Amino acid sequence: MLDHLPSPHSLPPRKVWLKTFGCQMNYHDSERLLSHLEEINFTSTDSRDDADLILFNTCSIRDLANSKFYSHLGELKKFKQRLGRELVIGVGGCIAQIEGEELIRRFAHLDFAFGTDVIDQINQLVLRAYLSEEKFSLNKWDRGRDYSIETKIVHGEPQAFVNIIKGCDKFCTYCIVPYTRGREKSRRLAEIVGDCTNLVKEQGVSEITLLGQNVNSFGKEHSETLAELIERLEPLVGLKRMRYTTSHPYDLSDALIAIHGRSKKLANNLHLPVQSGSDSVLSRMRREYTIEHYLDLVERLRAANPALSLSTDIIVGFPNESEEEFLATIELLNRVRFDSIYSFKFSPRKGTKAAKIDDLLTEEVRGQRLQQVQKRQLEIQAEDRQKMVGQRYEILVEGSKVMKGQFKWSGRTSCNRIIHFLPEQEGVDYQWQWIEVEVIEATALSCQGRVVRE
Ligand code: SF4
Structure with a gap:
């Protein structure tokens, strides 16, 4: 490892193309990587062809992200041979954490791999890759007691993710995260408050999402x-909205529920992954709560804040899930009426307990169950979103696009719904403005509005 980094002024300007897979934590880490790389004279490029450095931030949770990464990496072999100039390729994130050495062995065009706990050493790793012919993988865990970082953002936008805890101690039987992200380690509260104050006061951030595997x-x-x-964080002047994700129902405290009723800044939205509506499946998943406990949380959260919208994660087809167990999940959708769900078919992750279960369920049945869950959820969304018509919402405008031939802006409500709207006048730039809109049309998947206050 290099002891001292050369001064950025002594390094030539270079370009990095970074491809991220997976969850918000990975996107947050990617921003951190880019921010570090700026310090050694790298700028980000959208064009892989222009890059001097190609990085992948990988995800091992879902099959799709996994296979997309391998196909990208495979393609680069010929690309690098044809290029005729220096190109360094590195792979980071969850796959690199558990398979770094194997990746280096299998892919001769790969220069280095780095795990999830050495993100902040990226500059040293990149310079080492440039200076040496030797390929390497670094995936050691940070065994120190303390977890201290400063949030780094490069986008200049008013939304920021702030990591408050890393790793996970839960060991749900289907999940690879504790093996790829390590054990839980929290930052100190005072450090986070200082970090957020800096983001709001110095960098113009007005919406913060507190981030971790189990916040x-x-x-x-x-x-x-x-x-x-x-x-x-509540009294921080300039901070308009706070969110936190991801939550584990077992650890959702009474104090936190009460804050949902009190806080003026906490968003009217909570993502509370339930995974299954069946107690027996939850027990096999080792989720540590029952449906009765989950429903009690929902009831108390809604009593604290009746405007709260709830979203969740559902896994269908956990090994040997019976028809009865599956129908309990449909029943749960009917009872809770989630605002939105992220639903997936179970897929075994190598190294987890669930991957070792002798599973009799077929892919066909899993596919049918996924369709059934998604169909029922869309019906619920279509019904419930009608209640938004005529209501006014404050939104933070996040972007614009042409929809059915019309140029529209889009913003996110406190309850995490996207509302699309036409500009009041042509040419008005609403990007990153906080404005008020009234919903004029709502379907299961989208809401249209009109501006009532800029
Ligand atoms: S709580 Fe369970 S599902 Fe979530 S990251 Fe930890 S082990 Fe994975």
Whole structure:
């Protein structure tokens, strides 16, 4: 490893093309990587052909992200041979954490691999790859007691993710995360408050999402809590909205539920992954809660904040899931009426307990169940979103696009719904404005609105 980094002024300007797969944590890490690389004179490019450095930030949770990554990496073999100039290729993230050495062995055109706990060493790793012919993989865990970082953003936008806890101690039987991200480690509350204050006051951030694999477990080792953190951030002038993700129902505290009723800045939305509507499946998943417990949380959250919208994750076809167990999930959709769901077919992850189960369920049945869940959820969404028509919402405008031949802007409500709207006048730039819109039309998948206050 290099002891000292050369001064950026002594390094030639170079371009990096970074491809990210997977969850918000990976996107957050990617931004961190780009931010570090700026310090050694790299700028980001959208064109792979222009790049001097190609990085992949990989995900091992879903088959699709996995196979997309391998196909991208495979393609690069000929690309690198044809290029006729220096190109360094690195692979980071969850796949590199568990298969880094194997990747280096299998793909001769790959220069280095790096795990999830060495993100902040990227500059040293990149310079080492440039200076040496030797290929390498670094995936050691950070065994230190403390977890201290500063949030780095390069996008200049008013939305920022702030990582507050890394890793996960839950070991759900289907999940690879504890093996790719390590054990839970929280930042100190005071450091996060300072970090967020800087983002709001110095960098114009007005919406912060507190991020981690299980944010509800934040601060255990220091006797600090997520509820305290939210209360400390609440008075921050300039901060308009806060979110937190992802939550584990088992660790959702009474104090946190109460804050949903009190806070003026906490969004009217909570993503609370349930995974299955069946107690027996939840037990085989080792989720540590029952449906009765989950429904009790939902009831208390809605009592604290009646405007709260809930989203969730569903896995259908967990090994040997019976028809009765599956129908319990449909029943749960009917009872909770989630605002939206992310639903997936179970797919075994090598190294997890669930991957070792002798599974009799067929892919055909899994596919049918997924369709059934998605169909029922869309019916619920179509019915419930009608209630939005005529209501007014404050949104943060996130972008624009042409929809059915019309140029429209889009923004996100506090309850995490996207509303599309026509500009009041041609040429008005609404990007990153907080404005008020009234919903004029709503379907299961989209809402159309009109501006009522800029
Ligand atoms: S709580 Fe989430 S991240 Fe942790 S093991 Fe379970 S599913 Fe994976």
